[in-house]
Amino acid sequence: MSYLRSWGRAAQPVMHLAWGLIGISVLVVSVIGVLVAIPLVRAAPARSAPLASPVARGGSGLAWIYIGVGISTLVLLAIVVWTLFTLAAVASPFERPAFTIEIHGHQWWWEARYLGTPASRTFVTANELHIPVGRAVRLELIGDDVIHSFWIPALAGKTDVIPGQTNLAWIEADAPGVYVGQCTEYCGGQHAHMAAFAIAEPAASFDRWWAAQVTPAANPPTGPLAHGAALFDAHCAACHAVRGTAAGGILGPDLTHVMSRRTIAAGALTNDSRSLAAWIENAQRIKPGCAMPTLNLNRADLAAVVAYVQTLR
Amino acid sequence: MAPRLARLAELWSTAPGWRGFFSSVDHKQIGIRYVVTAFVFLIAGGIEALVMRVQLSHSNLGILSPEAYDQLFTMHGFSMIFLYAGPVLSGFSNYLFPLLLGSRDMAFPRLNALSYWIYVFAGLFLYASFPLGLAPDAGWFNYPPYSSAAYNPGLNIDFYVLGLVFLGISTTVGAANFVVTLLRMRAPGMSINRLPILVWGTLTASVGNLLAVPAVSLGCVLLLMDRRFGTHFFDVETAGQPLLWQHLFWMFGHPWVYAIVLPALGIVSDALPTFCRRPLVGYTPVALATVTTMIVGFGVWLHHMFATGMPMMSLAFFGAASMVITIPSAVSAFAWIATLWTGRPIRTTAFLFFASFIFLFVVGGVSGVMTGAVPLDWQLTDTYFVVAHLHYVLIGINVFPVVGGIYYWFPKVTGRLMDERLGRWNFWTMLIGFNLGFFPMHIAGLMGMPRRIYTYSPGLGWDGVNLVTTIGSFMFAVGVALFLVNVVRSLKHGAPAGENPWDAATLEWSVPSPVPAYNFAVIPLIASRHPLWEERLQETERSSLERGLRLENGRETLATTVMDAEADLILKMPGDSYAPLALAVGLAALFVGLLAHSAAVAGIGVVASALSLLAWLWPERILGQRAESAHG
Numbered sequence: 001m002s003y004l005r006s007w008g009r010a011a012q013p014v015m016h017l018a019w020g021l022i023g024i025s026v027l028v029v030s031v032i033g034v035l036v037a038i039p040l041v042r043a044a045p046a047r048s049a050p051l052a053s054p055v056a057r058g059g060s061g062l063a064w065i066y067i068g069v070g071i072s073t074l075v076l077l078a079i080v081v082w083t084l085f086t087l088a089a090v091a092s093p094f095e096r097p098a099f100t101i102e103i104h105g106h107q108w109w110w111e112a113r114y115l116g117t118p119a120s121r122t123f124v125t126a127n128e129l130h131i132p133v134g135r136a137v138r139l140e141l142i143g144d145d146v147i148h149s150f151w152i153p154a155l156a157g158k159t160d161v162i163p164g165q166t167n168l169a170w171i172e173a174d175a176p177g178v179y180v181g182q183c184t185e186y187c188g189g190q191h192a193h194m195a196a197f198a199i200a201e202p203a204a205s206f207d208r209w210w211a212a213q214v215t216p217a218a219n220p221p222t223g224p225l226a227h228g229a230a231l232f233d234a235h236c237a238a239c240h241a242v243r244g245t246a247a248g249g250i251l252g253p254d255l256t257h258v259m260s261r262r263t264i265a266a267g268a269l270t271n272d273s274r275s276l277a278a279w280i281e282n283a284q285r286i287k288p289g290c291a292m293p294t295l296n297l298n299r300a301d302l303a304a305v306v307a308y309v310q311t312l313r
Numbered sequence: 314m315a316p317r318l319a320r321l322a323e324l325w326s327t328a329p330g331w332r333g334f335f336s337s338v339d340h341k342q343i344g345i346r347y348v349v350t351a352f353v354f355l356i357a358g359g360i361e362a363l364v365m366r367v368q369l370s371h372s373n374l375g376i377l378s379p380e381a382y383d384q385l386f387t388m389h390g391f392s393m394i395f396l397y398a399g400p401v402l403s404g405f406s407n408y409l410f411p412l413l414l415g416s417r418d419m420a421f422p423r424l425n426a427l428s429y430w431i432y433v434f435a436g437l438f439l440y441a442s443f444p445l446g447l448a449p450d451a452g453w454f455n456y457p458p459y460s461s462a463a464y465n466p467g468l469n470i471d472f473y474v475l476g477l478v479f480l481g482i483s484t485t486v487g488a489a490n491f492v493v494t495l496l497r498m499r500a501p502g503m504s505i506n507r508l509p510i511l512v513w514g515t516l517t518a519s520v521g522n523l524l525a526v527p528a529v530s531l532g533c534v535l536l537l538m539d540r541r542f543g544t545h546f547f548d549v550e551t552a553g554q555p556l557l558w559q560h561l562f563w564m565f566g567h568p569w570v571y572a573i574v575l576p577a578l579g580i581v582s583d584a585l586p587t588f589c590r591r592p593l594v595g596y597t598p599v600a601l602a603t604v605t606t607m608i609v610g611f612g613v614w615l616h617h618m619f620a621t622g623m624p625m626m627s628l629a630f631f632g633a634a635s636m637v638i639t640i641p642s643a644v645s646a647f648a649w650i651a652t653l654w655t656g657r658p659i660r661t662t663a664f665l666f667f668a669s670f671i672f673l674f675v676v677g678g679v680s681g682v683m684t685g686a687v688p689l690d691w692q693l694t695d696t697y698f699v700v701a702h703l704h705y706v707l708i709g710i711n712v713f714p715v716v717g718g719i720y721y722w723f724p725k726v727t728g729r730l731m732d733e734r735l736g737r738w739n740f741w742t743m744l745i746g747f748n749l750g751f752f753p754m755h756i757a758g759l760m761g762m763p764r765r766i767y768t769y770s771p772g773l774g775w776d777g778v779n780l781v782t783t784i785g786s787f788m789f790a791v792g793v794a795l796f797l798v799n800v801v802r803s804l805k806h807g808a809p810a811g812e813n814p815w816d817a818a819t820l821e822w823s824v825p826s827p828v829p830a831y832n833f834a835v836i837p838l839i840a841s842r843h844p845l846w847e848e849r850l851q852e853t854e855r856s857s858l859e860r861g862l863r864l865e866n867g868r869e870t871l872a873t874t875v876m877d878a879e880a881d882l883i884l885k886m887p888g889d890s891y892a893p894l895a896l897a898v899g900l901a902a903l904f905v906g907l908l909a910h911s912a913a914v915a916g917i918g919v920v921a922s923a924l925s926l927l928a929w930l931w932p933e934r935i936l937g938q939r940a941e942s943a944h945g
């Protein structure tokens with residue numbers, strides 16, 4: 001989550017500014033520390049009664065202010081100029097963005113809608129953004145409930161996600177990797193469990209990923225999985241969508257390709273069968289207050305639902 | 314005691330016992346109460362912080378539920394910012410203002426009492442939410458939509474908005490009182506260029522409050538109407554604007570930050586020179602810097618909102634303004650450093666607090682510059698880096714001067730010195746604990762740890778810094794406890810102080826310790842900034858502290874002209890009164906009624922308030938101002 005090592009042109013100028021200002025700050029604090037410490041050490045111990053120490057004007061001392069404030073002002077001016085140049089460098093993308101992702105902030109997960117051309121290539125996923133290495137990607141941040149803030153520290157600074165307005169941001173990663181982020185505007189009880197991930201990959205594998213995401217789920221399963229699918233339709237479909245099936249809910253994350261994601265519940269759990277079972281059985285124990293209800297499935301039904309969900313690759 | 318002084322003492326004394334406690338309008342008593350009450354809230358807020366620090370000492374701990382954590386961090390912020398940091402400085406200024414200015418009381422003594430009582434009741438009002446399990450939980454900044462009825466339907470937020478409006482009344486009347494007192498209640502000769510810097514700081518902060526508090530009170534009223542009566546100021550569904558709250562809140566919030574540090578800077582500017590055995594270097598630049606800080610402080614609120622999607626032009630402007638504000642701070646910092654270097658410092662406990670404050674001030678200053686750099690702030694904001702920054706500002710610039718100030722003025726208030734040996738333990742524990750606790754928060758922030766999370770996952774690398782922070786914060790708490798022990802012990806066992814134990818220069822040290830009820834036996838005539846050092850500094854003109862207006866026909870003090878402080882009028886001052894307490898109780902009933910949806914209770918509150926005001930304003934012969942004024 002640190003941004004002191006950043007990747008990409010939306011973050012690196014800021015990283016240089018960060019290191020520069022940390023350096024200046026450490027220097028300033030050291031100089032002032034010495035200027036305070038020397039008289040402190042040289043001061044007479046408190047035991048000598050103040051009355052014994054004579055009062056005197058001791059010179060105007062104004063030179064200290066002139067010199068000190070003069071130097072401070074020059075340093076500040078330099079910082080202002082550097083800051084404005086950095087601002088200009090990251091304010092807009094270095095190239096025409098490859099595509100746009102609409103990001104909706106929800107209590108407490110991220111919905112990502114990849115806008116494709118043609119529109120048939122548009123699809124929806126959650127919490128994990130795949131991006132092609134080296135390309136600028138435009139983000140449209142749309143608030144749906146309360147205010148959130150979208151932040152992938154190693155790729156860009158944060159931008160608030162505010163209901164009633166659409167904020168714009170952009171990211172780029174110049175190296176493949178998984179970049180971790182988190183909501184940074186207090187948004188309620190599970191603000192702590194609202195992670196986001198950016199997964200940067202080479203163009204070829206990114207294109208494959210997109211193509212896979214666009215496809216609907218495989219035909220409704222038969223055999224032992226059919227029971228799980230039926231349970232899913234009965235218990236989950238009101239909130240979750242699985243494209244290509246009857247499940248078309250829009251309140252929760254789109255689960256068409258849920259198994260292509262590394263984590264579930266906005267980073268709260270790794271995506272494996274145990275976590276899925278725990279989450280489906282009693283999400284409130286894991287993220288108290290979240291919108292996912294407790295389903296009260298018996299053990300066999302739970303296993304059947306998990307088995308079905310695990311087919312959604 | 315001379316019969317004349319006995320008579321003055323009788324005229325000005327508060328009634329003994331409970332009667333006096335509930336009816337006193339003596340600025341000294343009110344000042345002490347303010348400080349004591351503020352420390353009670355500091356302790357409450359501190360305990361809240363320690364509980365949170367236990368929860369955060371390691372990843373994935375479950376000591377607190379998310380709801381409990383959210384209520385704790387909200388109440389911690391509210392307590393420290395609204396119920397400690399502001400009021401404690403009001404306490405100092407209340408106690409010291411008339412003494413620094415050469416007056417016998419504040420301009421409006423009953424308003425002063427009202428301001429205190431409302432503060433107490435507003436604090437109790439808010440804390441009543443805790444036992445009900447309904448404490449505010451949307452942060453001290455309380456952003457809608459999260460604080461709207463749709464997402465936060467309980468009474469939690471109602472406690473917040475009503476409590477803040479209620480407290481705002483206290484802040485407002487208190488500020489008005491300081492401004493008028495300063496303008497009209499100085500001793501003759503205490504011209505505007507002879508005011509102690511604390512007075513400049515309090516004046517500036519008070520004017521700031523008068524302009525800033527209406528913004529947040531308005532915001533609170535709008536939010537209450539949204540929550541209760543279905544208006545749509547912040548409601549997106551009907552084209553309301555959540556950002557409107559942020560603007561109103563920070564238009565208040567940022568000036569408020571300066572309001573709770575400028576008087577504290579004044580404490581240092583006035584008290585540090587005493588221990589450096591010379592007048593403050595650069596009086597005029599420091600006074601002007603104080604005022605400049607406040608003025609620029611009204612133009613930087615947007616730097617709390619850099620990530621909200623503002624136009625680049627606004628970002629550049631507010632970013633630059635946020636850096637410019639560093640320049641007046643640099644003026645003060647170098648004035649103090651110059652005072653240290655060109656004086657002959659004496660290492661008392663108070664001096665240690667003031668000198669270390671300069672260092673903490675600069676640490677908080679440079680991290681402030683970093684957060685003022687817009688693109689960098691997009692990384693820093695809402696991380697622990699900001700938590701570190703604001704604690705260096707609020708603890709470094711408020712708590713350290715306040716504790717130093719108490720070591721300094723304790724003998725004036727009680728007649729006894731605080732223990733210096735325990736004081737050094739107190740100081741070093743606080744200083745080391747503070748830096749151990751709060752410095753690592755910078756690092757946690759640079760490692761990406763967001764604010765206001767009740768827990769975090771292992772593997773993010775945040776465990777170590779958080780454990781150190783927790784240890785440091787407990788050590789800091791021990792330091793504060795040592796301070797309180799020292800206060801309590803010294804009340805009984807402190808060495809007798811005498812009038813002027815530090816051989817200080819300003820007016821308050823010319824009267825006995827503890828200060829008699831009437832403050833000054835005669836109204837002094839002031840000829841310089843340091844009336845008690847004039848001889849040694851070879852001033853050409855001398856103040857007259859022994860001879861002056863006696864004003865002993867009833868509770869009388871002097872009004873002077875605004876700029877030059879020439880004698881103008883003799884003022885008849887009111888005595889003990891229950892009206893302020895009654896009015897505060899009436900208003901408290903009104904707010905409780907509004908909270909509880911009870912028109913009956915609210916109505917009783919309104920009637921009680923009206924009756925109290927009637928009693929307050931009832932003409933009294935004794936308050937009839939004399940026809941002739943001092944200069945015709």
